[in-house]
Amino acid sequence: MQGNYLFYVKLGWLVTMIFLAIFGVNYTYNRTWLRNGIWFNLFFYSFWLSLALTILGTDNNAIIYPVGLLFLFILFCIGLAFSLQAILLLWNAAVVWRRESHSLANSLTLYLGIFIILLPFIIHLIRSHLPVFWAELFTVFPVLCILYVVFWFYNYITVLVLYQIYWPRHNKDFIIVLGAGLMNGDQVTPLLAQRINKGIRFYQRQLQKTGHAPKMIFSGGQGGDETLPEGEAMRRYAIAHRVGANDALAETASRTTYENMQFSKQIIDESPIAKPKTIFVTNNYHTFRAAIVAQSVGLKATGIGSKTAGFFLPNAVMREYIAIVMHQRKLHLIMVILMFLFSLFLVILSLHSDWVAQWLQGIRQFLDNL
Template sequence: MNQIDYYCIVVYLISLLGLGMRAKKNKKAFFSPLFFIWTGTYFFIYTFLLEVMIGTYYFLIPLAFLGLFLLVYSLEKRLLINGLLFNLFLLSLGILMLIVYLETRDQLLLFLLEIVVTGLTMLLFFGSYGLITFLYWNAMVVFKKESHSLSNLLTFLLAVGLTALLGFYSYFSLSLPLWGAALFSSVLLVIGYFFIVLYNFLTISILYQYNQPKYQQDYIIVLGSGLINGNQVPPLLGKRIEKAIQFYHEQLKQTSKAPLLLMSGGQGTDESLPESEAMKLFAIEKGIPEADILVETESRNTLENMTFSKKIMDQHSDNKEYQAIFSTNNYHLFRAGIFARMAHLKADGIGAKTAFYFLPNAFLREFIAIVMMKKRRHVIVSALIISGMIVLSYLLYRYM
């Protein structure tokens, strides 16, 4: 590395130290969105300056994807395409760094690229085995700590499926004739397609986690998730209520205006009272005045949570403009936002933390639900992939 590269690294490290001191002062995690935003911005500017020196303008491509992402995200956060746009920005940024390195042979860019390539290489060679091992481990933990319902066995079922696929690929695919390999590849391509959909979903889900509504809300909708023993709030639902209560106190502290908590949840066949009533009692025990709590007792799912809550807020505010957010668990945040949009409710969410061991199953469940929302589209894409590979397999069988 030349002297300028060392200066750039020193400036970057000093800036990180400043961010760390700021995070500690504000009692926030060091690896906050600001850390990643600043790191990306810093090295993007560095790459841009290198391009200025060599007189090229490749930086406009990732800049265009970033601008498009920010535009669409600012207009509507609750769109899956936002994940795709952000990943296209990251991909084009990586390609930009590679092109600029090939043009300049800059050692700092080479160092960054080596880190990325090393990570991708390890992921390529060990990722599938590591993923399968993690899924089996997670399935064992969930099996010990949670009920043995189908929704809690998703990581185990995925691990078994990937094991079978990997075993077939390792022991049988190389012995297949060319046309058979092409036919088998259709399965891999469909899996690859759904992996891309999953990756985009996880990207926007994570980005949406960092959305921080302003402390100027009139209502906080707390989404129900079922009671235990017919009348008790389970820990998962309790976290949602506590997250809403936390926001309630923060807004009251900053603006002296308390939002109303709107508990949303109907009564199941195995419940002795509406879920929202149990949620109300839970909040009162936590110190929330009864006058600051509304209840919605008819809903049976998240879409109805949003739809019926909107009716109550419209009536309560005499159809005047109001500000509202919703509280749920972090893994459920993005899909709940989609349901809010479907209910024509302009509301973003705040997410309560969930135990790490529970997240893989929860996100898989959310992903399946997201896929089913657009199942026709995914069926068509999968059918086109399989049809194309069947045609290719036939041509290989016929002429080779």
């Protein structure tokens, strides 16, 4: 390899290792920071770029051509999925509607798929029926907003996946299982059963390995269409599945994830254990936001997630993303305002460059006269 090329390859690997170190420190300190996703993606893509430069620098066609073909194939698959995203979303919506209730929460992929299909027609109507200035503004601004949403959604998916990489030690004092609604008023749903079973497996494995049985807190209040609190129904289910009656506690007042964590923490604080070790169990798509909520109430606990049916995941992940956006709505509102001002500037710059030139000339003359 030539000297300059070798320098850039080494620089690329140095930058990659810096991104990895920054991500590692942040992730170790707090796994619920959203910026962990940014640092990881910087490491991830710089790693592949550095690897590509290293492979190209070998001048070995036996390596370059197969890797290049694999890279092109991956790009093709990504492009194909992107081009068919509306169809995939509508297909998922159809599956969900056959298996779940037709609620707003279960219709997000339907609305998003319809929006993607209609977006080109909406842009065409805007450009055809509005004056040029407003047409440009109402095209540029929404595009910036969409890119902003996609960026943070991708970042959220990254941190959600990273949060799943956790193997807790079997030394826990408490296992909190979060409720998820009952069917027929008093029966555990399949989705809720997955959460409980995940907690039971951890309970039994720890009991087998260490002989120390953690207390299981089943957290969930009573809904308007339920004949008993979720926490009590979950407790009965767990006892019927080989959890000791003295190890199963029911928290029956909570109605939200925040209250799940808050009221469960009160039970834990009443225990004689000085520094209790705690984990919580929920579905995998919910673990990240639940961990943020746990921190907000001062509960030191890490979550483990139970599996969720594949068809249910897209809507569930989108709901969680919307909930996190709403939690930081002030920040995002400020960014939307800044994007609008930036869009306004871009439109003026593109349509009235002579105005901008005059403003710059005026500013230059003002500075010269100081």
